[in-house]
Amino acid sequence: MLAKDGEGILSDQLHPLAPHHLPGFITAPGDTDVWMVVMGVFLIVAVLSVGNFYLQLHSLPERMAHKSQKLQFEIVAVLGLLALFTHVHLFWIGALLLAMIDLPDFGTPLRSIAGSVEKIAGGPSSDVAAEEPGEAAHAPTLAVKEEPKPRAPKKEVHGHA
Numbered sequence: 675m676l677a678k679d680g681e682g683i684l685s686d687q688l689h690p691l692a693p694h695h696l697p698g699f700i701t702a703p704g705d706t707d708v709w710m711v712v713m714g715v716f717l718i719v720a721v722l723s724v725g726n727f728y729l730q731l732h733s734l735p736e737r738m739a740h741k742s743q744k745l746q747f748e749i750v751a752v753l754g755l756l757a758l759f760t761h762v763h764l765f766w767i768g769a770l771l772l773a774m775i776d777l778p779d780f781g782t783p784l785r786s787i788a789g790s791v792e793k794i795a796g797g798p799s800s801d802v803a804a805e806e807p808g809e810a811a812h813a814p815t816l817a818v819k820e821e822p823k824p825r826a827p828k829k830e831v832h833g834h835a
Contacts, residue, residue, distance in 0.1 A: 732754065732757070732758060732766070733754065734770065735750050735753070735754055735766065735769040735770040735772070735773040736750055736751050736754050736769070736773070738750075738770075738773040738774065739751075739769075739772070739773035742773070742776065742777070743777060743779070746772065746773075746777050749769075749772060750769045750772050750773045753765045753766070753768050753769035753772070754766065754769050757769065
């Protein structure tokens with residue numbers, strides 16, 4: 675509190691009930707509160723750091739499944755989004771487990787088997803089957819059907835058994 679002395683100048687005097695040694699976090703009127711500024715900056719940095727860590731941890735299954743098959747990656751991504759927006763942590767755990775599992779590729783062998791069966795049955799070749807249905811109707815057919823070659827008779831081999 676400022677008091678007016680006899681010469682008209684204000685002098686600094688403490689309130690009679692105030693302690694003589696004030697702690698460092700109490701500032702004089704009009705001064706910048708340094709501790710409040712430091713804590714404000716610390717709070718902003720802490721909130722941004724925790725948020726960044728949370729989002730990095732949340733996208734962990736998606737980053738793990740990025741190297742896998744497309745279908746597996748999409749399922750993991752959808753489970754991750756469901757976990758983010760619904761706050762059901764079981765979706766995130768499921769996405770993490772699915773990202774860790776290496777699913778076998780069933781599509782390639784099945785396509786190979788289907789192509790071989792079509793060749794045996796005399797169906798359309800794999801080139802024509804690979805085209806889109808719209809393109810196959812408009813494109814001229816250039817495939818010439820070959821006559822099957824006659825097979826030579828098998829020679830009988832007499833075994834010991």
